[in-house]
Amino acid sequence: xxKQIHLAAHFPGVNNTTVWADPQAxxxxxxxxxxxxxxxxxxxTFDFFFLAEGLRLRxxxxxxxxxxxxxxxxxxxxxxxxxxxxxxxxxxxxxxxxFNEPYELAKRLSTLDHVSGGRAAWNVVTSWDAFTGENFxxxxxxxxxxxxxxxxxxxxxxxxLWDSWTEDQLVLDQAAGAFAREGAGAFADEGAxxxxxxxxxxxxxxxxxxxxIQAGDSDxxxxxxxxxxxxxxxxxxxxxxxxTFYKDVKARLSKYGxxxxxxxxxxxxxxxxxxxxxxxxxxxxYIREQQVSGPTAxxxxxxxxxxxLSAYDPDGPLxxxxxxxxxxxxxxxxxxxxxxxxxxxxxxxAEAHGWSLRQTVINQQNRQTFIGSPTTVAEAVxxxxxxxxxxxxxxxxxxxxTGLDDFVDRVVPLLRERGVFRDEYGGTTLxxxxxxxx
Amino acid sequence: xxxxxxIDGAGADPAAWRGAEVxxxxxxxxxxxxxxxxRAEAAGVDFATFVDTLEAPDDVPDRVSVRxxxxxxxxxxxxxxxxxxxxxxxxxxxxxxxxVQASVATLDHVSGGRGGWVADVSSSAAAAAVxxxxxxxxxxxxxxxxxxxxxxxxxxxxxxxxxAIIRDASxxxxxDREKLHYVEFESPTFDIKGPSIVPRPPQGHPVxxxxxxxxxxxxxxxxxxxxxxxxxxxxxTQLNALxxxxxxxxPHLDGVEGLxxxxxxxxxxxxxxxxxxPASLELDVPxxxxxxxxxxxxxxxxxxxxxxxxxxxRLGLGRPGNSYVGSGx
Numbered sequence: 001x002x003k004q005i006h007l008a009a010h011f012p013g014v015n016n017t018t019v020w021a022d023p024q025a026x027x028x029x030x031x032x033x034x035x036x037x038x039x040x041x042x043x044x045t046f047d048f049f050f051l052a053e054g055l056r057l058r059x060x061x062x063x064x065x066x067x068x069x070x071x072x073x074x075x076x077x078x079x080x081x082x083x084x085x086x087x088x089x090x091x092x093x094x095x096x097x098x099f100n101e102p103y104e105l106a107k108r109l110s111t112l113d114h115v116s117g118g119r120a121a122w123n124v125v126t127s128w129d130a131f132t133g134e135n136f137x138x139x140x141x142x143x144x145x146x147x148x149x150x151x152x153x154x155x156x157x158x159x160x161l162w163d164s165w166t167e168d169q170l171v172l173d174q175a176a177g178a179f180a181r182e183g184a185g186a187f188a189d190e191g192a193x194x195x196x197x198x199x200x201x202x203x204x205x206x207x208x209x210x211x212x213i214q215a216g217d218s219d220x221x222x223x224x225x226x227x228x229x230x231x232x233x234x235x236x237x238x239x240x241x242x243x244t245f246y247k248d249v250k251a252r253l254s255k256y257g258x259x260x261x262x263x264x265x266x267x268x269x270x271x272x273x274x275x276x277x278x279x280x281x282x283x284x285x286y287i288r289e290q291q292v293s294g295p296t297a298x299x300x301x302x303x304x305x306x307x308x309l310s311a312y313d314p315d316g317p318l319x320x321x322x323x324x325x326x327x328x329x330x331x332x333x334x335x336x337x338x339x340x341x342x343x344x345x346x347x348x349x350a351e352a353h354g355w356s357l358r359q360t361v362i363n364q365q366n367r368q369t370f371i372g373s374p375t376t377v378a379e380a381v382x383x384x385x386x387x388x389x390x391x392x393x394x395x396x397x398x399x400x401x402t403g404l405d406d407f408v409d410r411v412v413p414l415l416r417e418r419g420v421f422r423d424e425y426g427g428t429t430l431x432x433x434x435x436x437x438x
Numbered sequence: 439x440x441x442x443x444x445i446d447g448a449g450a451d452p453a454a455w456r457g458a459e460v461x462x463x464x465x466x467x468x469x470x471x472x473x474x475x476x477r478a479e480a481a482g483v484d485f486a487t488f489v490d491t492l493e494a495p496d497d498v499p500d501r502v503s504v505r506x507x508x509x510x511x512x513x514x515x516x517x518x519x520x521x522x523x524x525x526x527x528x529x530x531x532x533x534x535x536x537x538v539q540a541s542v543a544t545l546d547h548v549s550g551g552r553g554g555w556v557a558d559v560s561s562s563a564a565a566a567a568v569x570x571x572x573x574x575x576x577x578x579x580x581x582x583x584x585x586x587x588x589x590x591x592x593x594x595x596x597x598x599x600x601x602a603i604i605r606d607a608s609x610x611x612x613x614d615r616e617k618l619h620y621v622e623f624e625s626p627t628f629d630i631k632g633p634s635i636v637p638r639p640p641q642g643h644p645v646x647x648x649x650x651x652x653x654x655x656x657x658x659x660x661x662x663x664x665x666x667x668x669x670x671x672x673x674x675t676q677l678n679a680l681x682x683x684x685x686x687x688x689p690h691l692d693g694v695e696g697l698x699x700x701x702x703x704x705x706x707x708x709x710x711x712x713x714x715x716p717a718s719l720e721l722d723v724p725x726x727x728x729x730x731x732x733x734x735x736x737x738x739x740x741x742x743x744x745x746x747x748x749x750x751x752r753l754g755l756g757r758p759g760n761s762y763v764g765s766g767x
Binding site: 030081175178296 | 456463
């Protein structure tokens with residue numbers, strides 16, 4: 001039997017993938033937008049709906065970055081509301097483990113799982129920077145090297161709290177007047193980052209443990225995913241990079257006593273669908289131009305170069321200087337650990353094609369993963385999954401909230417015809433959809 | 439008169455969950471709370487509060503010793519209601535003020551301007567121990583800090599002007615950053631840079647309620663929009679806020695005539711409303727909805743059930759201006 005594909009819908013975020021200036025673009029904050037995309041995803045029998053997180057508005061050269069979408073609602077509250085208007089769709093929240101405490105996370109995520117009938121997921125992310133810390137009691141207190149130590153300890157404790165009740169401790173015997181057994185939910189834990197004790201006030205939720213998603217890409221991050229995650233939200237959407245990543249991560253599982261199918265690898269991808277391949281190619285080029293204005297090209301180049309490039313013309317050649325590592329020109333987004341090879345590649349491509357800075361950014365950074373007719377896209381998506389470049393994908397639309405309408409209406413039926421994607425939900429929980437045990 | 443309803447497990451009576459009419463599993467799915475809030479809304483109740491504490495409820499085998507996170511429960515109910523205000527209890531002693539204000543703002547967004555919160559503190563050793571970061575502190579200290587949290591929450595809600603999102607395609611700017619403000623807030627126990635991550639909520643400031651459960655809480659209630667006063671003969675006169683008196687009621691046993699008299703008495707005493715704590719959500723809320731509210735309406739004590747709009751509007755609170763507009767900060 002062919003591998004079954006897993007799909008998730010990413011609400012358009014605060015980078016330049018989201019084209020807010022398109023006349024069709026809707027609100028980034030009104031509940032109706034979240035509801036539309038979630039209902040579309042559920043109509044397409046997707047595994048889950050995904051929300052990213054922001055804890056400080058991004059800055060470029062000391063000022064709030066104003067060219068992309070700015071601001072968003074808080075994830076768990078939006079997902080709890082979406083639980084009311086969806087019935088099967090998984091609901092995944094990105095929540096930082098650095099600026100949240102395990103007890104609170106366990107309580108909020110367990111609540112989401114209870115009120116959604118077993119559809120909650122936690123994308124565990126970490127941060128360490130003082131920039132984000134300026135919005136929090138403890139500030140940027142954590143060493144970069146410690147962030148995964150805290151994340152791992154945090155996750156271990158959250159699971160301990162989720163496991164703190166045995167099934168038989170919730171009695172619910174009305175006649176005998178026994179709601180729960182005394183002592184249910186008692187916990188204590190002491191580690192490098194936490195020293196906590198008490199009682200957890202929620203019995204096991206429908207999934208037992210909400211699904212754990214991990215997005216880190218470093219060696220440490222991959223190891224964390226292999227030991228602890230159910231799903232990896234990866235950045236390796238292209239075929240070759242996807243296969244390499246897939247092989248690398250799946251090979252790490254055995255040392256934790258895990259099987260390969262216990263961790264689903266779902267790269268973030270972008271898709272452009274049109275009636276024909278040629279039309280899709282044109283449409284994709286048009287979207288990339290919308291995504292990368294001249295000023296946006298400069299900001300993205302500044303992220304790579306680590307330099308103030310405001311003196312450059314985006315329609316002129318690439319900057320001649322070398323990049324700077326570890327600069328603070330751009331704050332609040334992930335930079336490049338090693339920008340030199342990327343700059344070299346950009347220069348080579350720009351020279352070969354005669355591209356300006358903006359054209360280089362458009363072609364090097366924003367190329368969509370899957371472009372074509374519904375048939376072309378369905379075959380490509382399926383090919384990636386059957387050839388182990390992925391177990392499925394997190395689709396990142398460029399338009400809020402209608403950006404996945406075409407995919408769901410035109411590509412999903414073709415995947416179903418091929419027998420590689422569900423016609424209807426077979427179970428009720430997110431773990432059911434993903435085929436995961438607790 | 440304003441009429442509010444308290445949601446807590448199966449009701450304020452610790453034995454309410456044992457009634458044959460109750461499916462105790464519905465406490466954990468949120469269905470019991472949802473049904474009560476929907477019944478109350480249809481009858482014209484103005485707001486629902488949701489009880490919560492940071493620590494788990496007391497470990498007593500014959501009581502409901504579990505509790506959903508109140509914010510998550512209120513958000514779950516928001517899309518399935520249209521007019522009633524939703525005020526989860528949120529504790530601020532061991533939590534991050536930045537997250538708290540973002541969550542309340544988000545509840546206001548997902549409910550279309552019906553959001554608020556009952557700001558509360560955690561003074562117990564049990565609450566301190568589940569987080570493990572701070573020693574327990576007495577009420578005077580925790581309430582002093584809570585006032586800073588209420589203050590910074592309003593500043594962060596104001597840190598986005600209402601028209602900060604401009605979507606100006608001609609200049610490529612999504613926001614006018616002159617309309618986003620660093621709050622640069624400093625207090626004895628925490629500092630926050632700002633701005634908020636969430637655009638200004640529909641009500642400007644979601645409704646801040648404080649339960650005046652102690653002298654220290656009553657002092658902090660000076661900052662609230664809405665004060666929940668425990669059933670008491672001593673009504674404070676100095677509060678610049680709406681005052682509603684919390685009363686535990688069981689009209690399915692006691693009938694509603696006595697309750698109507700109590701509410702008339704409160705109205706005569708100048709109180710703004712009543713906050714009903716039904717002994718049983720399943721048994722008492724239908725009586726409140728079907729019998730109490732219509733009688734109060736007949737006496738001209740409450741308005742029409744179908745009033746829409748924001749919670750602030752419903753309570754007669756204006757939409758607050760933005761403290762940063764024109765401030766040059």
